[in-house]
Amino acid sequence: MRWQWRIYEEPLREPLATAQGVWRSRSGIYLRLEDEQGHVGYGEIAPLPGWGSETLSADIALCQQLPPHLTPEIIATIPEALPAAQFGFVTAWQSVGQLPYRLRPWPICALLGSGRVALEQWQQPWQQGQTTFKWKVAVLSPEEEQGILTTLLAALPQVAKLRLDANGGWDLATAERWFAWLDRHGNGKIEYVEQPLPPDQWQALLTLAQTVTTAIALDESVVSATEVQHWLERGWPGLLVIKPALFGSPERLNVLLREGLEPQRLVFSSALEGAIARTAIFQCLETWQPCRALGFGIERWRSAPLLTSLADYDAEWHRLDNYGKNYYK
Numbered sequence: 059m060r061w062q063w064r065i066y067e068e069p070l071r072e073p074l075a076t077a078q079g080v081w082r083s084r085s086g087i088y089l090r091l092e093d094e095q096g097h098v099g100y101g102e103i104a105p106l107p108g109w110g111s112e113t114l115s116a117d118i119a120l121c122q123q124l125p126p127h128l129t130p131e132i133i134a135t136i137p138e139a140l141p142a143a144q145f146g147f148v149t150a151w152q153s154v155g156q157l158p159y160r161l162r163p164w165p166i167c168a169l170l171g172s173g174r175v176a177l178e179q180w181q182q183p184w185q186q187g188q189t190t191f192k193w194k195v196a197v198l199s200p201e202e203e204q205g206i207l208t209t210l211l212a213a214l215p216q217v218a219k220l221r222l223d224a225n226g227g228w229d230l231a232t233a234e235r236w237f238a239w240l241d242r243h244g245n246g247k248i249e250y251v252e253q254p255l256p257p258d259q260w261q262a263l264l265t266l267a268q269t270v271t272t273a274i275a276l277d278e279s280v281v282s283a284t285e286v287q288h289w290l291e292r293g294w295p296g297l298l299v300i301k302p303a304l305f306g307s308p309e310r311l312n313v314l315l316r317e318g319l320e321p322q323r324l325v326f327s328s329a330l331e332g333a334i335a336r337t338a339i340f341q342c343l344e345t346w347q348p349c350r351a352l353g354f355g356i357e358r359w360r361s362a363p364l365l366t367s368l369a370d371y372d373a374e375w376h377r378l379d380n381y382g383k384n385y386y387k
């Protein structure tokens with residue numbers, strides 16, 4: 059199987075502020091495979107350095123070193139330390155001759171910007187039928203955020219659900235105060251709090267999950283399949299955010315599900331990947347059958363529409379030409 063790759067860097071439509079800083083652009087690598095009969099396939103490597111996945115330079119080094127003809131055996135040698143590359147190559151290989159996919163629309167959770175803008179930003183997605191929202195916290199002080207949250211919770215209709223994402227930005231004392239506040243004021247509308255403490259504080263995270271009423275989801279703690287496995291062995295009782303683009307080969311999740319991981323505990327979420335990876339993820343969802351709204355409501359920051367024809371793929375392959383350099387095998 060012959061293949062080509064192309065590095066891109068695309069500015070976000072607006073900066074995304076999280077507890078870990080402000081993001082302004084997103085880089086990755088698009089892959090294009092073609093077999094002897096002319097069947098094509100596409101894949102995307104979209105690592106998030108600083109997020110437990112590899113760096114883009116590590117993926118570039120991998121692409122430079124792989125031979126001009128791919129086989130499943132070669133793809134299987136991609137090391138565990140490069141989970142975004144594993145995802146990109148495995149899904150690219152699976153897509154050859156299968157495109158375009160016919161995909162279902164799933165309920166989506168709309169991401170709201172940190173701070174007061176959330177009070178406006180939920181309304182348009184609500185009018186379009188979305189009922190789950192996520193708000194970035196640990197960006198302002200707890201007092202400021204709880205003030206805004208009081209208004210937001212009062213404004214949201216009773217059937218709406220709100221996720222809070224602290225991106226590991228609280229310490230234990232702050233988290234305990236926040237959970238006490240949420241137990242009193244959550245109004246039945248808080249679906250869960252995502253990554254309240256830094257990813258490595260596993261004992262404190264386990265204790266919190268066993269003592270507070272509000273559900274907790276791990277995100278940064280469980281970026282790759284190996285980490286998910288580790289937390290399951292530790293007895294993590296809560297939810298798990300899966301960012302498929304950073305997770306490794308999708309087959310790893312199939313195995314965990316076959317071994318009894320309950321699908322209701324999973325929340326699938328975007329890593330602000332591009333259209334090729336997003337479409338590959340939605341193809342995986344046909345197998346994974348998500349039970350909760352997908353954390354893919356990120357259009358405000360990056361437009362990544364599902365690709366529904368080979369012409370769409372071809373256009374996407376060429377679209378980011380101006381952002382990155384081209385490399386051909």
Ligand SMILES: O=C(O)CCC(=O)c1ccccc1C(=O)O
Nearest residue numbers: 167169192327328329330353354
């Ligand atoms: O999960 C969602 O609902 C939206 C996506 C999101 O929040 C996100 C996007 C890129 C990187 C990290 C995160 C995060 O969950 O913290």
Ligand SMILES: [Mg+2]
Nearest residue numbers: 223225252277
């Ligand atoms: Mg998160």
